[in-house]
Amino acid sequence: MRNWKTICRVDEIPRLGARKVTRKSGGDIAVFRTADDRVFALLDRCPHKGGPLSQGIVFGDSVACPLHNWTIGLADGCAAAPDVGCAQRFSVRVDDGAIALDLSELALPQRDADPGTASLVRGGNDAAAASVEAPAKAAA
Amino acid sequence: MKKMNLVMVGNGMAGVRTLEELLKIAPDLYDITVFGAEPHPNYNRILLSPVLAGEQTLADIVLNPVEWYAGHGIALHLGRKVVDVKRSRRVAIADDGTEAPYDRLLIATGSNPFIPPLPGKDLDGVIAYRDIADTNAMIETAKTHKHAVVIGGGLLGLEAANGLMLRGMSVTVVHLMPWLMERQLDEVAGGMLQKSLESRGLKFRIGAQTEALLGDDSGRVKAVRFKDGSEEQADLVVMAAGIRPNTALAEQIGLHCNRGVVVNDTMQTITDGRIYAVGECAAHRGIAYGLVAPLFEQAKVCATHLAEFGIGRYLGSQTSTKLKVTGIDLFSAGDFSGGGDTEEIVLSDPSNSVYKKLVVKDDRLIGACLYGDTADGSWYFDMVREGRDIASIRDHLMFGQQHLGDTGHAGNSRASTMADSAEVCGCNGVKKGTIVKAIRDQGLFTLDEVRKRTKASGSCGSCTGLVEQILMATAGAGYTAAPKLKPVCGCTDANHQQVRDAIREQHLLTIAAVYEELGWRTPNGCASCRPAVNYYLISTWPHEALDDPQSRFINERAHANIQKNGTFSVVPRMWAGETSAAELRRIADVVDKYRIPTVKVTGGQRIDLLGVKKEDLKAVWQDLGMPSGHAYGKTLRTVKTCVGSEWCRFGTQDSTTMGKELERALWRMYAPHKVKLAVSGCPRNCAESGIKDVGVIGVDSGWEIYVAGNGGIKTDVAQFLCKVKTHAEVLEYSAAFLQLYREEGWYLERTVHYVGRVGLDHVKAKVLDDAANRARLAERLRFALDGLPDPWFEHDKAHIDVRQFEPIAV
Numbered sequence: 001m002r003n004w005k006t007i008c009r010v011d012e013i014p015r016l017g018a019r020k021v022t023r024k025s026g027g028d029i030a031v032f033r034t035a036d037d038r039v040f041a042l043l044d045r046c047p048h049k050g051g052p053l054s055q056g057i058v059f060g061d062s063v064a065c066p067l068h069n070w071t072i073g074l075a076d077g078c079a080a081a082p083d084v085g086c087a088q089r090f091s092v093r094v095d096d097g098a099i100a101l102d103l104s105e106l107a108l109p110q111r112d113a114d115p116g117t118a119s120l121v122r123g124g125n126d127a128a129a130a131s132v133e134a135p136a137k138a139a140a
Numbered sequence: 141m142k143k144m145n146l147v148m149v150g151n152g153m154a155g156v157r158t159l160e161e162l163l164k165i166a167p168d169l170y171d172i173t174v175f176g177a178e179p180h181p182n183y184n185r186i187l188l189s190p191v192l193a194g195e196q197t198l199a200d201i202v203l204n205p206v207e208w209y210a211g212h213g214i215a216l217h218l219g220r221k222v223v224d225v226k227r228s229r230r231v232a233i234a235d236d237g238t239e240a241p242y243d244r245l246l247i248a249t250g251s252n253p254f255i256p257p258l259p260g261k262d263l264d265g266v267i268a269y270r271d272i273a274d275t276n277a278m279i280e281t282a283k284t285h286k287h288a289v290v291i292g293g294g295l296l297g298l299e300a301a302n303g304l305m306l307r308g309m310s311v312t313v314v315h316l317m318p319w320l321m322e323r324q325l326d327e328v329a330g331g332m333l334q335k336s337l338e339s340r341g342l343k344f345r346i347g348a349q350t351e352a353l354l355g356d357d358s359g360r361v362k363a364v365r366f367k368d369g370s371e372e373q374a375d376l377v378v379m380a381a382g383i384r385p386n387t388a389l390a391e392q393i394g395l396h397c398n399r400g401v402v403v404n405d406t407m408q409t410i411t412d413g414r415i416y417a418v419g420e421c422a423a424h425r426g427i428a429y430g431l432v433a434p435l436f437e438q439a440k441v442c443a444t445h446l447a448e449f450g451i452g453r454y455l456g457s458q459t460s461t462k463l464k465v466t467g468i469d470l471f472s473a474g475d476f477s478g479g480g481d482t483e484e485i486v487l488s489d490p491s492n493s494v495y496k497k498l499v500v501k502d503d504r505l506i507g508a509c510l511y512g513d514t515a516d517g518s519w520y521f522d523m524v525r526e527g528r529d530i531a532s533i534r535d536h537l538m539f540g541q542q543h544l545g546d547t548g549h550a551g552n553s554r555a556s557t558m559a560d561s562a563e564v565c566g567c568n569g570v571k572k573g574t575i576v577k578a579i580r581d582q583g584l585f586t587l588d589e590v591r592k593r594t595k596a597s598g599s600c601g602s603c604t605g606l607v608e609q610i611l612m613a614t615a616g617a618g619y620t621a622a623p624k625l626k627p628v629c630g631c632t633d634a635n636h637q638q639v640r641d642a643i644r645e646q647h648l649l650t651i652a653a654v655y656e657e658l659g660w661r662t663p664n665g666c667a668s669c670r671p672a673v674n675y676y677l678i679s680t681w682p683h684e685a686l687d688d689p690q691s692r693f694i695n696e697r698a699h700a701n702i703q704k705n706g707t708f709s710v711v712p713r714m715w716a717g718e719t720s721a722a723e724l725r726r727i728a729d730v731v732d733k734y735r736i737p738t739v740k741v742t743g744g745q746r747i748d749l750l751g752v753k754k755e756d757l758k759a760v761w762q763d764l765g766m767p768s769g770h771a772y773g774k775t776l777r778t779v780k781t782c783v784g785s786e787w788c789r790f791g792t793q794d795s796t797t798m799g800k801e802l803e804r805a806l807w808r809m810y811a812p813h814k815v816k817l818a819v820s821g822c823p824r825n826c827a828e829s830g831i832k833d834v835g836v837i838g839v840d841s842g843w844e845i846y847v848a849g850n851g852g853i854k855t856d857v858a859q860f861l862c863k864v865k866t867h868a869e870v871l872e873y874s875a876a877f878l879q880l881y882r883e884e885g886w887y888l889e890r891t892v893h894y895v896g897r898v899g900l901d902h903v904k905a906k907v908l909d910d911a912a913n914r915a916r917l918a919e920r921l922r923f924a925l926d927g928l929p930d931p932w933f934e935h936d937k938a939h940i941d942v943r944q945f946e947p948i949a950v
Contacts, residue, residue, distance in 0.1 A: 007948050014689075016664060017944075021947065050706075058690070059662070067702070
């Protein structure tokens, strides 16, 4: 069961920027906005040393972690080569400029993120979801 | 839409690299067809010598296996030679009749060995040294025959001779010129090389002119006869007398050739714009290159043009040479022959087999020839390419980079003697073995590639020289360091200077305009170029170009220093390091109220509050009631002072007041990198002015100003700029120097590197000799800083997005 909760409007996140979303348990979530207003959500923890991705520089479809400059893909949460590792992804729905996260997904216990299982948790593509589809690419 | 057809003639390193670059940026533009005369996929021709010497196998040196071509949908015709091209119909025809229509044709036919027109050159057992077939023929011959003669004592000939000797043959090298490798070495180094090779068992006939090759009854070569009538027994003769661009096809189809297929700066043949040429067959501005790095630069330019990006020009390359004979170290670069109006610095130690010659002209290094100790080859080569002013390090130049001190590889700068388990890059924990493996397995040739694949030297950069040495030792002679003009990042081919120039000359005011004007490959850059371009804009057009906070690193966006756990540190400004009871009380109250875990005194005489939550930053600033210390930015950080004449019994000048005046005049100043000042009240120099970007030392008659010191990764002592009398002069000279650095420095270049690049004489000419210019510089800095907000208190005016301090809760 999806349980969408509006968190803010798209224009409340700076273009090429992010906002931090806190939750009761499981760690913060970073919600990113690209130059062309697409929105992505990742666990706010770099797979390298746990740096807060919400504080990084956003460019193209990636964010550079502020601690050691790993490049993390916003769509799949995975580090660009030669680095290896993925940050957990979260579903995002954008409806008439309002950004919503799925509370039932947020309430799931934290687990090691990898793109293969992420798509299972997401339960397929929501027709209204503006996030990209689950990538077929495996972690490098 | 139907794709265009791209046909490539030749299947070597330069051509395939062009395809790789093209597929990276425009994977779907062309249907690609490749014709290769050899029956092998693309392999690393440079490494044929280690194969011959038995150090590597043929399988080791394949760069692109057949599957690579298939995986990219490339139609590959191996063992097929293109015999004709009908330019009017735009179709290439192979020797088996295959026809391939093209929209673009890429000629990458490489070069042919030069075979001197000697009687007997067609006998059995007479071969060139150019490809896998030649290498195999040599390996086979060595199994059954004893005597080999190599004609040509250049790079290739010596590598062939060494390989044959290691395979058990008795080898004589015949060389027409007065010493070995005369194009890469001077006479002394050539002589040392010969002696060293002789001690390994090679024989030489220097200055000998070959007259004929003599055969036996079966038509196999048996001896070489010289002009003086003497003969040398030979079962195998290897012709290594040089290479010639392979332009047979190009000439046949009417393309203009002059020692190579003549191409323009976009690698198009000047005869036919649909036809490109790259690699050893191409003549660019009269030069056909034979080393891999220039060819890869050509490949990149050619690919961007084929991709219809219309950017990138090839402007020629400087090259360097290294011999791939294990155990012999030699290196040369640039113009090492000297003479004329050049000067030579020479170190000669024949009994230790070390010889070094550096050629200097107008305080620039223009060439180097090293034998025996080549550890600093890449360092010298960098200086040759960059044209750096070496006046200030001339005394030490001969003794190498290590002598100048560098914690990055102090005590061990000989890449070849390092164990595989030794750590090269201390920032990213990359070991030598990892780098060597990546270079071998993935066929890497440039520093950038090694950085990208292994992260070595990707952080602080202090091990760059060492990584370059490993690259040279592993990839061999084909390697030359990074391109002459290093681009800002992978998003562009433009270098820092070109970006600065464009912003100034075209009056560009936004990052988007810069990317548009310079043809950036990415829509909004990356984390490397955006902060650089943002700085160039606001420093070139102050109060006009708008600062873009999203293009700044988090520290400059949040005006605090991010720490490893995601919290921040806060350093309030204490003018010249002086504080008061009231300030200290407020600091103590803030520490208690916000439960700040650590309070630390910094090297710049400030107090650092560590572990502040981002949500608390605004309130912490408010409660402190002290200006921003800018400890988080590429800005003026601190002016450190000693107590000076007000209290010190030795003090000759009031350093604290001078420091406060400087700090108040310069604070809020953004710069290419962080800027630190110090003022000492007497020559005892308790404020450590000698390792600061601007260091001021009080003497009885006034102030001495030093610039471009650095206490960071590599300690550099500041250089004396001038001596002045008054506080006002200290302020004006310091401001003028810093403004010059702000206007001319490249992003992330500290003053020491900026002054190293432009030379102290340049700084003196602009700041000391020209009083009017000095006043203008100081005035431009004053204008730039005038009215700038304190970001801790004037959030709106400082363009701070305060929403970042308020997390959203679900």
